[in-house]
Amino acid sequence: MVKVEFLGPIGRAPMEIEAATLKEVADILKTDDALLGWLPKCAVALNDTMVNDLQTALKEGDKISILPPVCGG
Amino acid sequence: MELHHGPLDVNEIFGRWLASEANSNFGAFVSFVGTIRAENGIEALSFDIYEPILQQWFDKWQERARQLGGIVKIAHAVGDVPVHASSYISAVFSPKRRVALELIDAFVEDFKANAPIWKYDVADGKRIYAQDRSTPMDGAGLLS
Numbered sequence: 001m002v003k004v005e006f007l008g009p010i011g012r013a014p015m016e017i018e019a020a021t022l023k024e025v026a027d028i029l030k031t032d033d034a035l036l037g038w039l040p041k042c043a044v045a046l047n048d049t050m051v052n053d054l055q056t057a058l059k060e061g062d063k064i065s066i067l068p069p070v071c072g073g
Numbered sequence: 074m075e076l077h078h079g080p081l082d083v084n085e086i087f088g089r090w091l092a093s094e095a096n097s098n099f100g101a102f103v104s105f106v107g108t109i110r111a112e113n114g115i116e117a118l119s120f121d122i123y124e125p126i127l128q129q130w131f132d133k134w135q136e137r138a139r140q141l142g143g144i145v146k147i148a149h150a151v152g153d154v155p156v157h158a159s160s161y162i163s164a165v166f167s168p169k170r171r172v173a174l175e176l177i178d179a180f181v182e183d184f185k186a187n188a189p190i191w192k193y194d195v196a197d198g199k200r201i202y203a204q205d206r207s208t209p210m211d212g213a214g215l216l217s
């Protein structure tokens with residue numbers, strides 16, 4: 001199982017899912033209508049490091065963070 | 074890097090930062106202070122921060138500054154900051170002026186684009202995500 005957490009304004013409780021790659025995480029999240037509007041605008045971190053490759057392999061206990069558009073300052 | 078609950082005490086932070094580098098032989102100190110403006114009837118802005126990734130973002134900038142002979146500092150508010158109070162301070166110390174003047178520009182702009190901070194308007198007791206002023210981070214859309 002990997003944990004998916006939704007940061008800032010997304011306002012969703014964390015999910016635990018079975019996924020071997022980020023591509024599989026994407027396929028699962030895209031079945032959730034409430035997330036479809038967010039996903040094109042969100043960046044992704046794996047265990048608190050930003051990631052850019054859908055083929056990134058996952059292991060048991062990994063944490064995936066979904067980061068919506070930002071505005072600091 | 075420092076995070077404060079509620080508005081920043083700008084004088085206290087500047088005083089502490091200047092004292093901490095008083096003997097570092099930096100010839101230049103340039104700062105940027107962000108202050109909440111009264112507009113659109115808001116009472117305050119409010120901020121969520123994801124600290125682990127903010128720390129990594131900051132560490133990269135500290136390394137970039139170090140390679141130029143300088144250092145960077147940042148303070149940001151978490152939670153509500155009322156209008157006319159400050160939510161954000163960035164600063165650069167460097168041996169000479171050009172490094173500090175150029176670095177503060179790039180540092181503040183990249184902060185706006187890539188620091189994991191979410192802003193909300195506070196009006197009539199409600200907290201509303203400032204969606205139209207927010208920017209997708211580098212790499213956004215990976216899962217879409």
